[in-house]
Amino acid sequence: MAVLCEGVIDDPLQLQRRAIELRRLATSIEQVRFGAVLPLAGTSTWLGPSAEACRHQLASSADALGRAVASLRGDAAWLDARAASPNPR
Amino acid sequence: MSYLAVDPLAIRRLRGALADVADGLSRQHSSDPLAAAALATARAAHHEVADHWLGVIAAVVDCRALTGAVPSTGLDALIPTGLAAAGWRVTAAPTPPGWVPRHLSVAEATALGDRLNGATTTNDLGGLTDLLRAAAADGRTAAAFAASFTEWAALIEHLARCRQGRLFDGQPTAEVDAAVAALADLAGAAPNPGLLAGRLATDAAPDAAGPLIVRMDLGDVQVGVLVAELFRRRITDGRVQVSAERQESLAAALLPALARRPAAARAFLDELGDDPDPLFWSGADPSTVRALLAAAMPVDPDAAADAGRVLAQLIDGYQRVLDRRIPPPGEVPWGVVLAEISVPWLALFGPARARGGWDAGDARRRLDLLVAHGGAAVLEDRSSAWMARPAARVQRADGALDLGAIDELTGTWAALDDSLRRHHLADAADRRFWVEPIATLVNLVAAEQAPQAAVGGMRQLAQQWGLLPDDESQALAAADRGWDTRTGRAGAVVFLAVARSMIGRGELPAAAAADLARPGEDDGSCRSQQARRRIDAFIARWASGPTAERLWAVRNAALDDPAVSAACR
Numbered sequence: 001m002a003v004l005c006e007g008v009i010d011d012p013l014q015l016q017r018r019a020i021e022l023r024r025l026a027t028s029i030e031q032v033r034f035g036a037v038l039p040l041a042g043t044s045t046w047l048g049p050s051a052e053a054c055r056h057q058l059a060s061s062a063d064a065l066g067r068a069v070a071s072l073r074g075d076a077a078w079l080d081a082r083a084a085s086p087n088p089r
Numbered sequence: 090m091s092y093l094a095v096d097p098l099a100i101r102r103l104r105g106a107l108a109d110v111a112d113g114l115s116r117q118h119s120s121d122p123l124a125a126a127a128l129a130t131a132r133a134a135h136h137e138v139a140d141h142w143l144g145v146i147a148a149v150v151d152c153r154a155l156t157g158a159v160p161s162t163g164l165d166a167l168i169p170t171g172l173a174a175a176g177w178r179v180t181a182a183p184t185p186p187g188w189v190p191r192h193l194s195v196a197e198a199t200a201l202g203d204r205l206n207g208a209t210t211t212n213d214l215g216g217l218t219d220l221l222r223a224a225a226a227d228g229r230t231a232a233a234f235a236a237s238f239t240e241w242a243a244l245i246e247h248l249a250r251c252r253q254g255r256l257f258d259g260q261p262t263a264e265v266d267a268a269v270a271a272l273a274d275l276a277g278a279a280p281n282p283g284l285l286a287g288r289l290a291t292d293a294a295p296d297a298a299g300p301l302i303v304r305m306d307l308g309d310v311q312v313g314v315l316v317a318e319l320f321r322r323r324i325t326d327g328r329v330q331v332s333a334e335r336q337e338s339l340a341a342a343l344l345p346a347l348a349r350r351p352a353a354a355r356a357f358l359d360e361l362g363d364d365p366d367p368l369f370w371s372g373a374d375p376s377t378v379r380a381l382l383a384a385a386m387p388v389d390p391d392a393a394a395d396a397g398r399v400l401a402q403l404i405d406g407y408q409r410v411l412d413r414r415i416p417p418p419g420e421v422p423w424g425v426v427l428a429e430i431s432v433p434w435l436a437l438f439g440p441a442r443a444r445g446g447w448d449a450g451d452a453r454r455r456l457d458l459l460v461a462h463g464g465a466a467v468l469e470d471r472s473s474a475w476m477a478r479p480a481a482r483v484q485r486a487d488g489a490l491d492l493g494a495i496d497e498l499t500g501t502w503a504a505l506d507d508s509l510r511r512h513h514l515a516d517a518a519d520r521r522f523w524v525e526p527i528a529t530l531v532n533l534v535a536a537e538q539a540p541q542a543a544v545g546g547m548r549q550l551a552q553q554w555g556l557l558p559d560d561e562s563q564a565l566a567a568a569d570r571g572w573d574t575r576t577g578r579a580g581a582v583v584f585l586a587v588a589r590s591m592i593g594r595g596e597l598p599a600a601a602a603a604d605l606a607r608p609g610e611d612d613g614s615c616r617s618q619q620a621r622r623r624i625d626a627f628i629a630r631w632a633s634g635p636t637a638e639r640l641w642a643v644r645n646a647a648l649d650d651p652a653v654s655a656a657c658r
Contacts, residue, residue, distance in 0.1 A: 028116075046149070068127035
């Protein structure tokens with residue numbers, strides 16, 4: 001779980017707003033639909049070492065973006081939990 | 090320099106999709122500190138797409154050459170030219186640093202197989218191996234390659250020449266072997282691998298086809314049959330150039346692989362059948378031949394018929410080799426090796442010959458050949474070990490005698506004695522041959538009968554009868570003069586063991602023990618005759634009824650007229 005940065009406010013409202021912001025970003029990245037390009041870059045489209053390298057890089061980037069989205073949602077949930085806590089600190 | 094083959098319509102769709110993705114990634118923003126890592130990931134992905142791949146694809150779509158001409162010769166040209174022929178639009182592209190083909194698409198594997206036809210003489214074996222391995226990495230691509238490649242024989246013959254050349258130059262062959270292994274995997278993906286292997290066995294150079302066939306995932310029997318065909322062609326097919334095996338023989342390349350697969354080794358010999366000449370003329374080294382034959386011989390003691398068939402095939406085949414008076418190449422002492430594999434089946438040369446499908450003439454002739462051509466020492470040295478099994482069967486658990494075992498033991502020894510005698514063994518070896526197995530038999534019979542402590546008693550009894558020398562200082566020759574064959578001694582030992590056992594069980598009076606242990610009186614005649622007379626007198630004095638009948642049966646089985654006649658002639 002990520003750590004709160006310096007100067008983080010314990011105000012539950014602020015924490016909830018931050019959670020909303022992280023979820024917004026996660027949704028925005030998902031809407032890019034990066035994974036949808038992978039089938040289009042397959043072996044029926046192009047062949048050769050460069051094509052193979054492209055498929056490999058696109059797949060790696062898709063995985064990394066997926067992990068980033070999951071991480072954003074996890075952080076948002078953590079912020080929500082803190083906001084709901086009687087004593088956030 | 091490498092290639093890029095594209096479907097013009099599909100690559101445009103990809104370009105459009107990547108442009109949309111790049112645009113979407115460029116719009117991501119957030120000021121929250123916890124969003125920093127996700128935004129960095131999005132920026133990295135945007136950089137890859139927008140700054141690199143969209144440029145590559147745009148060059149292809151706009152029909153601009155990327156960095157140079159598409160390779161038109163050599164291994165690098167195989168796949169791009171094959172793809173172009175299949176309708177793909179192909180252009181040049183830089184080879185990514187450190188790139189090694191690990192996977193091919195079905196279209197690339199098909200192109201590789203198609204273009205490798207006619208390009209089988211490449212010297213870039215490392216590059217070829219990489220491509221073959223990449224094609225073989227997946228079942229679908231392997232099948233695609235195998236469906237489009239046809240010049241298997243040409244390629245494996247080229248690889249065989251490369252291998253012999255490297256051996257000649259003292260260079261390692263691992264690269265060639267890796268190529269052959271990858272090709273074997275691909276051959277296994279052919280629509281009918283067995284048919285392909287069969288065609289190669291009959292059409293390709295044996296020294297080239299063999300290494301591929303033994304690496305293919307074929308059944309043991311098929312491998313054995315095909316290797317036999319290669320060995321047969323090697324000496325009968327006028328098109329085959331044995332000189333191609335200038336550094337490593339076909340036998341050295343293939344027989345060790347067969348020796349690791351007993352069923353294949355048996356199938357190999359079965360396929361050679363009554364004409365094992367290809368094996369004798371293979372030029373194999375002795376250790377390889379020993380390993381092959383050891384693998385091929387049956388291990389089940391009840392498989393006498395199989396053993397008899399294989400031994401007959403090999404010994405008779407060797408007889409024909411000798412008859413031609415042209416020694417086969419190589420350093421295999423065939424008489425010795427054939428004697429070695431015969432030892433576990435010695436009884437086939439004696440009373441058990443019918444179990445191997447032999448008649449008396451077969452058994453005698455084959456044993457004589459082994460003894461006369463280097464096998465005598467092996468038969469001497471190892472017959473004691475062979476004896477353990479029949480000796481253990483002489484007396485059953487219930488005390489009854491197994492006359493068949495006695496007959497097998499003594500009859501086999503008689504056959505060996507007869508053959509060795511006729512081939513004039515040296516005195517020293519002769520004496521050792523007579524005495525050592527008798528000592529072993531005494532131990533075995535005694536151990537079967539009684540606790541180990543009683544073995545000494547049986548030894549003493551055998552010494553009283555003159556069957557064993559009293560001690561090391563006693564001249565063996567003295568005993569040898571009296572006991573002319575091991576058969577006679579073995580028969581007497583068996584009788585003593587049985588009589589001793591009957592005394593122990595109360596079937597004979599206890600007083601008979603003293604008579605049995607009485608020192609013999611040597612009247613100078615043949616000891617086998619003396620022993621039989623003494624046995625006759627013992628039975629007449631101490632036994633009656635069924636007990637006597639059993640003892641007479643032992644006496645007749647162990648010391649019958651032919652055995653005594655042979656001993657005393």
